[in-house]
Amino acid sequence: MPSQLSRRRLNRGITAVAAAATLATGLTACGGDSDAATTTDTAGTVTVGRVSNGAATQTELKVSEVKSISAELPASVRGSGTLKIVVGALPDGFPPLAYVGSDQKTLTGAEPDLARLVAAVLGLKAEVSKATWENMFVGIDSGRADIGFSNITDTEERKKKYDFASYRKDNLGFEVLKKSTWNFDGDYRNLAGKTVAVDNGTNQEKILLEWQAKLKQEGKQLTVKHYASKNATSLALTGGKIDAYFSANPGIAYHIRQTATSPNPTRSGGTFSGAGATLQGLIAATTKKDSGLARPVADAINHLIQKGQYAKWLAAYNLSNEAVTKAEVNPPGLPLDNS
Numbered sequence: 008m009p010s011q012l013s014r015r016r017l018n019r020g021i022t023a024v025a026a027a028a029t030l031a032t033g034l035t036a037c038g039g040d041s042d043a044a045t046t047t048d049t050a051g052t053v054t055v056g057r058v059s060n061g062a063a064t065q066t067e068l069k070v071s072e073v074k075s076i077s078a079e080l081p082a083s084v085r086g087s088g089t090l091k092i093v094v095g096a097l098p099d100g101f102p103p104l105a106y107v108g109s110d111q112k113t114l115t116g117a118e119p120d121l122a123r124l125v126a127a128v129l130g131l132k133a134e135v136s137k138a139t140w141e142n143m144f145v146g147i148d149s150g151r152a153d154i155g156f157s158n159i160t161d162t163e164e165r166k167k168k169y170d171f172a173s174y175r176k177d178n179l180g181f182e183v184l185k186k187s188t189w190n191f192d193g194d195y196r197n198l199a200g201k202t203v204a205v206d207n208g209t210n211q212e213k214i215l216l217e218w219q220a221k222l223k224q225e226g227k228q229l230t231v232k233h234y235a236s237k238n239a240t241s242l243a244l245t246g247g248k249i250d251a252y253f254s255a256n257p258g259i260a261y262h263i264r265q266t267a268t269s270p271n272p273t274r275s276g277g278t279f280s281g282a283g284a285t286l287q288g289l290i291a292a293t294t295k296k297d298s299g300l301a302r303p304v305a306d307a308i309n310h311l312i313q314k315g316q317y318a319k320w321l322a323a324y325n326l327s328n329e330a331v332t333k334a335e336v337n338p339p340g341l342p343l344d345n346s
């Protein structure tokens with residue numbers, strides 16, 4: 008998950024993750040130190056947001072195996088009793104999606120928490136390991152991991168090697184001061200006359216500059232600003248130098264929670280699909296192609312949606328604006344010419 012992004016959609020400026028480790032070090036001992044949160048839950052419960060260090064509201068959810076769904080599992084996975092989950096969170100993590108918790112050992116965040124919820128529905132023990140971004144895919148390819156939960160965008164290019172079970176919208180978002188009355192409302196024309204900050208080299212910068220060009224053709228102005236750090240951007244927002252910050256929606260959701268008790272709290276000013284205006288980008292659990300896992304995982308997610316646990320998981324991490332109404336197997340993804 009590289010920084011400021013060439014591999015679009017996979018980071019969106021949340022944080023940088025290096026990619027040089029070997030598989031042996033990149034995939035840390037499956038079910039080892041990163042699985043601590045799972046072992047502390049009582050039977051039939053999954054605690055969302057445990058040791059989240061304020062990034063989530065800790066929420067205990069009752070989740071039991073659904074036999075009709077677990078029966079869909081490949082025999083090898085069902086027989087093992089374990090779902091081997093890999094998250095591309097090395098070395099630094101990317102809150103609120105995946106990072107080392109306040110106990111300094113547990114891999115926490117929205118992604119591993121959803122993986123644990125899915126495993127519970129499937130009647131499997133969640134064995135969560137962390138890897139670099141590249142080694143996450145090597146782990147799936149080699150069979151060392153069954154599935155990846157790591158803010159992975161559904162793309163047609165990736166479908167050549169992987170199957171997907173979608174579970175969250177892939178959104179960009181606007182952060183504004185809570186006292187601001189401005190909202191994006193899905194229309195770039197609402198940016199006329201505004202000053203918006205964006206990170207260099209990101210997908211959101213590309214989109215924002217396209218809107219700037221459209222507005223210029225219409226005789227209107229959008230001022231785009233770049234700052235050297237997230238902290239500098241935040242200071243510009245609270246100081247009134249910019250009207251909004253356009254970035255990865257999960258990162259914005261995380262910062263909104265951080266500012267909630269500050270003198271200058273912020274809020275979401277709206278979202279926009281990371282795939283652009285013609286396609287809603289989707290984040291998906293990722294399995295080796297034809298492994299037989301995508302369908303039961305999608306069915307498990309749909310069970311969580313129907314029972315309300317999915318909504319509580321998203322709300323715990325302030326990500327309700329990325330909810331999907333249904334998990335799908337291999338839905339339309341980012342096209343080959345834009346993957």
